[in-house]
Amino acid sequence: MSKIKVKKKGNGSSDLSQLFRIYNFMVHQDLSELNWEEKEFKIMIRREYGSGISFRRYGKESRSKILEKEASAPAEQIEQNTISIKSPIVGIFYSSPAPQAPPFVEEGDIVSVGETVCIVEAMKLMNEIQTETKCKILKVLVSDNQNIQVNEPLFLVLPIME
Numbered sequence: 532m533s534k535i536k537v538k539k540k541g542n543g544s545s546d547l548s549q550l551f552r553i554y555n556f557m558v559h560q561d562l563s564e565l566n567w568e569e570k571e572f573k574i575m576i577r578r579e580y581g582s583g584i585s586f587r588r589y590g591k592e593s594r595s596k597i598l599e600k601e602a603s604a605p606a607e608q609i610e611q612n613t614i615s616i617k618s619p620i621v622g623i624f625y626s627s628p629a630p631q632a633p634p635f636v637e638e639g640d641i642v643s644v645g646e647t648v649c650i651v652e653a654m655k656l657m658n659e660i661q662t663e664t665k666c667k668i669l670k671v672l673v674s675d676n677q678n679i680q681v682n683e684p685l686f687l688v689l690p691i692m693e
Contacts, residue, residue, distance in 0.1 A: 550574075554690065558614050613669060615684035616660065622653035624677045624685065640668045641691065648686060651679065665691045 554576060557565055564577045618624070626634040626649055636648045647659045648668070666688040673685055 550692065552612070554692075555612055555614060613687050613689050615672070616648065616662065616686040616688055617682045617684050618651055618660070618679045619681065620651055620653050620658060621680055622651040622658065622678075624673045624675065624679050625650040625652060625657075626671070626675045636668050636671075636686075638668055638670055642666055642668060642688075660685065662688075667691060 553565065553567070553574070556562075557576060564575070566575045567573070626636075628635070628650065635650075636642055636646075642648060642662050642665065644663060644665055645661050647661050649660050651658045651660060668686055669689055670687040671685075672687060673679055673683070679685070
């Protein structure tokens with residue numbers, strides 16, 4: 532989860548769109564912390580790590596986390612402040628927990644931190660892909676039962692800062 536602290540000095544003003552641009556720059560450059568100070572404005576943004584996603588591995592093996600660096604830009608950019616959620620592993624994409632079940636998320640859904648957005652099956656292990664930030668799902672970029680590669684964009688999302 533990302534932590535953002537903004538401190539104003541005097542009558543300085545902060546522009547939320549500028550904040551999104553700074554955050555997206557950090558994501559694309561895989562920066563974990565950014566401190567920026569001007570005469571009347573100070574900002575510090577800290578990210579726990581650069582992948583934008585986390586996943587859990589279930590099966591006979593113990594749980595583990597794999598962190599992958601973000602690619603330089605999302606595959607498709609609908610809005611200026613969008614980022615993509617990418618697959619951390621090679622496998623088969625599943626949009627729902629079971630064949631007849633509804634999908635975890637659909638375009639337009641607002642997703643909370645830690646919410647499962649899909650499953651990637653790898654070597655008979657079901658890996659839940661979860662969000663690390665609150666976001667809006669703008670586009671699902673892959674179809675159900677599709678083979679996917681490491682760092683392949685799965686979703687295009689708009690981070691929601693609270």
